[in-house]
Amino acid sequence: MANLKTTRPLSRRAFLRGAAGALISLPLLDAMSGCVDPDGRPVRPATGVRLDPGGVRVQRFIGALVPNGVVARDWFPAVDVDGRLMLNRGMAPFAEHVDDLLIFRGVHNTAVELAPATNHWQGSMSLLTGRPISGGNSGPYAATGQSLDQHLADFIGQDTRVRSLELSTESHPLVSLAWDGPNRPRLPRTRPLDVFTALFGPPGAEPGALARQIARRQSILDRSAEDFSRLAPRLSGRDRERVEIHLDAIREVERRLALAHRCEVPEFDVAPPGDERWYRTMADLLVLAFRCDATRVATICYRHAGGGGSYFPWLPGMQDAREAATEAERRQLYNQYEHHELSHDDGRHGEKLNAILGWFGEQTAYLLRQLKATPEGEGTLFDSVVYLQGSDIGEGNHTVRNIPFVLAGNGGGAFTTGRFLDYPQGESHNRLLIAIMNAFGLPGDVFGDERVCEGGALRLA
Structure with missing residues (x-):
């Protein structure tokens, strides 16, 4: 078994800066464990359970x-x-x-x-x-x-x-x-827009501003490429794939929000509350929230x-x-x-x-x-x-x-x-x-x- 050594871990609170001041939290990554193999590649020890960087088991409740x-x-x-x-x-x-x-x-x-x-x-x-x-x-x-x-x-x-x-x-x-x-x-x-804003908007963000940005087909990810390019060298191939999957999921939710209106001043009601499209969008937002550790508790x-x-x-x-x-x-x-x-x-x-x-x-x-x-x-x-x-x-x-x-x-x-x-x-x-x-x-x-x-x-x- 290869010996592992520790290095300075990537912060669990690391994020990418997006458009309109959005803060894009990252999913749980191997690089957050602070462990690397002899070649310097970040790895995560196989513990059988999810651990946060402090070694505490990550649990979530719905x-x-x-x-x-x-x-x-x-x-x-x-x-x-x-x-x-x-x-x-x-x-x-x-x-x-x-x-x-x-x-x-x-x-x-x-x-x-x-x-x-x-x-x-x-x-x-x-x-x-x-x-x-x-x-x-x-x-x-x-x-x-x-x-x-x-x-x-x-x-x-x-x-x-x-x-x-x-x-x-x-x-x-x-x-x-x-x-x-x-x-x-x-x-x-x-x-859904209020949930999206709470998860990804800057502190104190006004949902209308984020709505107008999405209505113009501007993703909160549009300005995150520079941050991601600086981060990439610290990530393993598996970590980079996880980040890409995470960002793709954000883009998909944005796409659905943008399609929900055709007006100058969008309301961003994906569908009437109780409609299947509403439930699916809320479910996807909840998964995003868990993925980037924005919350661990939901009802x-x-x-x-x-x-x-x-x-x-x-x-x-x-x-x-x-x-x-x-x-x-x-x-x-x-x-x-x-x-x-x-x-x-x-x-x-x-x-x-x-x-x-x-x-x-x-x-x-x-x-x-x-x-x-x-x-x-x-x-x-x-x-x-x-x-x-x-x-x-x-x-x-x-x-x-x-x-x-x-x-x-x-x-x-x-x-x-x-x-x-x-x-x-x-x-x-x-x-x-x-x-x-x-x-x-x-x-x-x-x-x-x-x-x-x-x-x-x-x-x-």
Whole structure:
């Protein structure tokens, strides 16, 4: 085995200077390890896990909510005689990732049951806080403690450009999964350009300036060539390839943003929030953020929970009541096609609900696929990720039993995936949150309301 020697490592915070003052962070590179082979070429020791320059394992967390529960009879999987997962129809889009999943049944949101009422917003606000929600039966509703993502961000988000990234189709406390503390929501970003600006714009950048630049087909990369030419001699061929892949991904996102308008003053709405193009662009931005270590913590609320006009007219046989010609027609279409209304009668509307859940599943599968396609260290970005997806309720009757939790990724080896974990006796979802907290190196056997933390972390290794 060749001897390695150390040299002055490239800073993990190294960046290229782009147009309009943009700061283009770099992906994790071998040159950041400070190790070179006898010929002076930068290499990264094979450790089996991603390490930052300080030797600390790099881990990333994504918390996600898919609203209004599932059709339980079509969701939970079976296990064959060889112990392999057999996905049910509701989870069909996850098939390519089945070996990287932990699927749970019997995990309940017992924390929300400590409150006097149980509704959709209480379920979503308690998903990552593990605490009952204030507001009773009539609101206003608010979380009563810090969410897991923010607890993790206190630990792994202090040195990244964006401490945590919150994404949703709306910017309102009712769709916020992330809470700094009681009554302190972190409002999600809803516009791809705002996310792009936060990741790559200069500090204090005004999104409109970056929008006008992209509208003129000027890439933030246009002025980065000189910086890159100075950096290149310090990089191995593998590192140079990684940087090129990273910059190509930025160009592709810029291209999509530029195509989203044909006006002098662009709004840069790639598509209406909730449209597939919007989800795919946000997923690509999240992968970029992880790749250049701009953040290590994110939440995604796929849509708001409960009623209020959630439609999927692009799915076969579905319609949008907001396009009705009369009030009577609108009411009829609302009852037949609005997601929340459908969820209250899965006996009659199971096919429509499964189509909606399948579409959400395709968006999640795309995100996981992109993480797996992005090289980092000796593996991919996905190797460092824990993706936790849940819902505000279990099924449309407002039960908070059997929340359809899915965990993807092992966070650098913390969990053993490819399993269906069934808890017939029932377990508090706080125990799942504690297991994730511990996997990120944070000790403790309590997270959220201590009254529902008995037993500490679920054993997921």
